[in-house]
Amino acid sequence: MRHGIRGAAVTALAAALLTGCGGEKESSGKPTASPTGTSSTGSQKASGAPVAEGRTTVGAAGSACRLPVSFTTADNWKAKAFTLDGTEFDALAKQGPFTMACEIDAKPAGNIGFLRAWTSDLKGGTPRAALEAFVRAEKNARKATYTEIKAGSLPATEVVYDTYSELMEESKQEHALAVTTPGGAVVLHLGGIDTDEHKEMLPAYELAKKSLRVIAP
Numbered sequence: 001m002r003h004g005i006r007g008a009a010v011t012a013l014a015a016a017l018l019t020g021c022g023g024e025k026e027s028s029g030k031p032t033a034s035p036t037g038t039s040s041t042g043s044q045k046a047s048g049a050p051v052a053e054g055r056t057t058v059g060a061a062g063s064a065c066r067l068p069v070s071f072t073t074a075d076n077w078k079a080k081a082f083t084l085d086g087t088e089f090d091a092l093a094k095q096g097p098f099t100m101a102c103e104i105d106a107k108p109a110g111n112i113g114f115l116r117a118w119t120s121d122l123k124g125g126t127p128r129a130a131l132e133a134f135v136r137a138e139k140n141a142r143k144a145t146y147t148e149i150k151a152g153s154l155p156a157t158e159v160v161y162d163t164y165s166e167l168m169e170e171s172k173q174e175h176a177l178a179v180t181t182p183g184g185a186v187v188l189h190l191g192g193i194d195t196d197e198h199k200e201m202l203p204a205y206e207l208a209k210k211s212l213r214v215i216a217p
Contacts, residue, residue: 058102059117060215065102067117068183071152072211074204076109096137097122097130098187104204111201113192115208122185127157130185131178140164142171151188152212154179165194173198175205181214188212 056079057063059070064079073079081102084090093100098118106113122130128146135141144161151158158177165172175198176189190205192198 057211058104059213065117067101067119067186068181068215068217069117069179069186070211070213070215071188071208073104073115074106074109074207077104077106077115077204078108079104096133098134098137098185106201106204109204111192112197113190113201115201115204116189116191118187118189119183120185120187123180123182125180125185127155127178127180127185130180131157131159131176131187134176134178134187134189135159135161138163141174149177149209151177151179151209154212154214156209156212158209170194175202177209179212179214182217183215 055072055075057070057072058065058079059067063070065081079102082093082100084093084099095118097120099120100116101119102117104115104117106115118134120130122133128148131146135144138161140163141161142163144159147158147160149156149158156177156179158175160173160175162171163174164170172192173195174189174191176187178185178187180186188205188208190198190201192201
């Protein structure tokens with residue numbers, strides 16, 4: 001199926017991938033009508049920060065995205081920060097108590113998907129509670145398996161789960177992790193057009209996880 005996607009249908013599927021922060025969560029470009037298929041990029045506006053290219057660090061002041069944490073991106077992935085723009089599309093950049101703050105695009109590296117950082121004002125809770133709140137807000141999530149891990153040196157919780165893709169008419173795997181910081185909880189989420197694509201992008205997710213650091217407020 002993936003060869004077909006990357007053949008004649010790749011343009012149409014790439015457009016359909018520009019879905020929102022609900023069911024499909026693969027976004028970029030103009031919004032579509034469905035709450036589970038609307039572009040998070042369309043629901044956001046660029047913060048004015050430079051786009052990061054190559055292997056770089058995002059999160060700190062002066063990087064492509066300002067976050068409570070920093071982490072390293074994989075070679076040729078491009079990071080861009082977004083802020084809510086005050087329109088009705090703002091809701092599409094939210095998942096439970098979290099708001100999408102940074103989107104790192106895998107397309108320049110040859111894959112179709114994103115690593116996204118979501119932030120929340122939640123303070124004082126556990127990474128597990130934060131991550132469960134994030135996953136519960138994904139109506140298509142199922143078969144979630146949670147594991148207590150370290151992200152860098154930080155206590156973290158990781159989840160592997162499936163979502164059903166109406167576009168592909170099949171389920172696909174997703175990964176996410178959560179940490180808590182003095183500035184609030186942060187979730188890193190890796191999606192992808194399908195499970196095969198997702199698995200190809202896992203090294204980028206693992207790099208971000210291994211390099212995760214809290215930025216002092």
